[in-house]
Amino acid sequence: MSKNLIEVKNLEKYFEVSSGLFGRNKGVVKAVDGISFNIPFGESLGLVGQSGCGKTTTARSLCLLDPKTNGDVSFYNQESDSMQSIDDLDENELKKFRRNIQMIFQDPYESLNPRWTIKDIILEPLNIHNIGELNDREEAVVEILKTVGLTPPENYLPRYPHELSGGQRQRVSIARTLIMKPKFVICDEPTSMLDVSIRISIMDLMLNLARDLEVSYLYITHDLAVARYMCNRIAVMFNGKIVEIAETEELLKNPIHPYTKRLISSIPVPDPSYDRVVYDLDYDELDSIIAKDTENIGMVDIGNEHFVATHDVKGLL
Amino acid sequence: MSDNVLIVKDLNMHYETLSGDVSAVKDISFSIKKGESFGLVGESGCGKTSVAMSLLQLQADNAKISSGSIVLDGQELVGLSESELRKVRWNGISIVFQGAMNAWNPVIKVGEQIREAIREHYPSNSKSENTKKIESLFKMVDLDESIMERYPHELSGGMKQRAVIALALSCDPKVVIADEPTTALDVVVQDQILKEIKKVQELLGLSLIYISHDIAVIAEMTDNMAVMYAGRIVELGPTSKIFKSPKHAYTRLLLESTPSVVGDKKKLRSLEGEPPSLIDEQEGCSFSPRCPEPTKECADRSVEMQLIEIDPGHYADQCCVKCG
Numbered sequence: 001m002s003k004n005l006i007e008v009k010n011l012e013k014y015f016e017v018s019s020g021l022f023g024r025n026k027g028v029v030k031a032v033d034g035i036s037f038n039i040p041f042g043e044s045l046g047l048v049g050q051s052g053c054g055k056t057t058t059a060r061s062l063c064l065l066d067p068k069t070n071g072d073v074s075f076y077n078q079e080s081d082s083m084q085s086i087d088d089l090d091e092n093e094l095k096k097f098r099r100n101i102q103m104i105f106q107d108p109y110e111s112l113n114p115r116w117t118i119k120d121i122i123l124e125p126l127n128i129h130n131i132g133e134l135n136d137r138e139e140a141v142v143e144i145l146k147t148v149g150l151t152p153p154e155n156y157l158p159r160y161p162h163e164l165s166g167g168q169r170q171r172v173s174i175a176r177t178l179i180m181k182p183k184f185v186i187c188d189e190p191t192s193m194l195d196v197s198i199r200i201s202i203m204d205l206m207l208n209l210a211r212d213l214e215v216s217y218l219y220i221t222h223d224l225a226v227a228r229y230m231c232n233r234i235a236v237m238f239n240g241k242i243v244e245i246a247e248t249e250e251l252l253k254n255p256i257h258p259y260t261k262r263l264i265s266s267i268p269v270p271d272p273s274y275d276r277v278v279y280d281l282d283y284d285e286l287d288s289i290i291a292k293d294t295e296n297i298g299m300v301d302i303g304n305e306h307f308v309a310t311h312d313v314k315g316l317l
Numbered sequence: 318m319s320d321n322v323l324i325v326k327d328l329n330m331h332y333e334t335l336s337g338d339v340s341a342v343k344d345i346s347f348s349i350k351k352g353e354s355f356g357l358v359g360e361s362g363c364g365k366t367s368v369a370m371s372l373l374q375l376q377a378d379n380a381k382i383s384s385g386s387i388v389l390d391g392q393e394l395v396g397l398s399e400s401e402l403r404k405v406r407w408n409g410i411s412i413v414f415q416g417a418m419n420a421w422n423p424v425i426k427v428g429e430q431i432r433e434a435i436r437e438h439y440p441s442n443s444k445s446e447n448t449k450k451i452e453s454l455f456k457m458v459d460l461d462e463s464i465m466e467r468y469p470h471e472l473s474g475g476m477k478q479r480a481v482i483a484l485a486l487s488c489d490p491k492v493v494i495a496d497e498p499t500t501a502l503d504v505v506v507q508d509q510i511l512k513e514i515k516k517v518q519e520l521l522g523l524s525l526i527y528i529s530h531d532i533a534v535i536a537e538m539t540d541n542m543a544v545m546y547a548g549r550i551v552e553l554g555p556t557s558k559i560f561k562s563p564k565h566a567y568t569r570l571l572l573e574s575t576p577s578v579v580g581d582k583k584k585l586r587s588l589e590g591e592p593p594s595l596i597d598e599q600e601g602c603s604f605s606p607r608c609p610e611p612t613k614e615c616a617d618r619s620v621e622m623q624l625i626e627i628d629p630g631h632y633a634d635q636c637c638v639k640c641g
Binding site for chain 2: 050195225229252263274
């Protein structure tokens, strides 16, 4: 086993909701309900599942955009060569932590400030974290633009986001993220808003950068075909829980959990002669089985580091 | 040839803008038989939606059909007056718009909005007849009839999309255009909607024009397909044939850039560059600047763009066919 970059144990994120007159009926939405996973150095994990299953909430809790309700998230600390829980970080360490963990958002049309030039956008993180001299910072911006394929950089520096295409904007987002030289990048459906033709070039760019800069990704998507292309391992999420996690090819060839089977069989196949058979799944039944199983945070290893949630799914298999 | 429901011939449409005419649809010809499902695929801005809008003549005010003909069941649609067109829309050709689930009027009940369309086309129907009709449509798309009394915000994305399909079917159209009906949806819901569309199409013997940028969906949904690039069809033919032996370089790239969950993991190819401007177009093959293996002829753009027949029913642009 190689070293882990991040270890997540029983992460929970609950939201309080109220309804009724004056919000008298209080309730709790368990958006993330006790999930655990590790990401070793240099590996990427895909987090897949339907909309609303808690993928993005997981991501936001990991990078402290939303405080978690319960559970433990630890990152590798280079100085002490050990895992350090994010709860133990003091203010200085927190700032350092935030340099190492970055996020690329789904929509490149909404995640860039329309009134800032590309140069301002990419320079901002360096200014906030006070990295390098002013001249060095500008040089770093030019370098990173070359890295993400926006060449010549001089043409892009003074421009505004509205002057760029979707693919170019997403490259700017990636540049802004990578200029911090993070170790861990959370990608929330970074290619779902892009056209087919540019999607692959953005995915290839991210794969190359992962290799060259030794970055690990947590790649969130609902498309298993995309996750297959990007990730070493895939975790399948359903209603706030991880139900199956395995090495990518293993998961696709040998899915165990009924929900994983359903998800894989829902992906259209680009081959007219392929006869896709959709795995039939009764969601209500699955829901009630999972809901009954309140203690199940455990996953069982069925070999090849292939883990399946322990709740009793025999009736559905 | 008489079994063709829709015949489009040499259709040209452009948008008049301040910086010049944007030719969005260029010399498009295709025909669709009864019960056939026809796919239009290409990247954003290639003119897929412009073709759909031209068929219904619902384009923006600055759009002009400069030449060509659209014949639906023997009736020429180009040149019809607005009131004549109103009869054809929904009754002859209906459309499921892109992002249609957000197109519902938020303050009117879903059932009432469908009723409105039926009333327009069948004014003599009684209210109870219309209610019965909507109930049967909802049944067809697997919606509970109580949804009629709901407002759009009470429905999930998938339910709204099902209701949109019911709306598109409400006036017994001969041809239904589905313009990216599943792009905003989740994979599992997408899968259900695709199945619904297929089921309804077979049940009613509809002709379907399916527009998408996702070639995997086109593979599953269509019998015949056309690949569009920069306002033109560059390859046209039976879907199975095009997937098996694509003749145009652009089609090949589209196929090689689509990830799949089945089969061996492949290295995917990306398509570099940007599509050309549709204002002041140059002569010759518009794809040549992005072509991965252009010959000298392509690069000189000396070959005029024209579809030629390679196999019966399978056409591709001659420039690429000559390159081999």
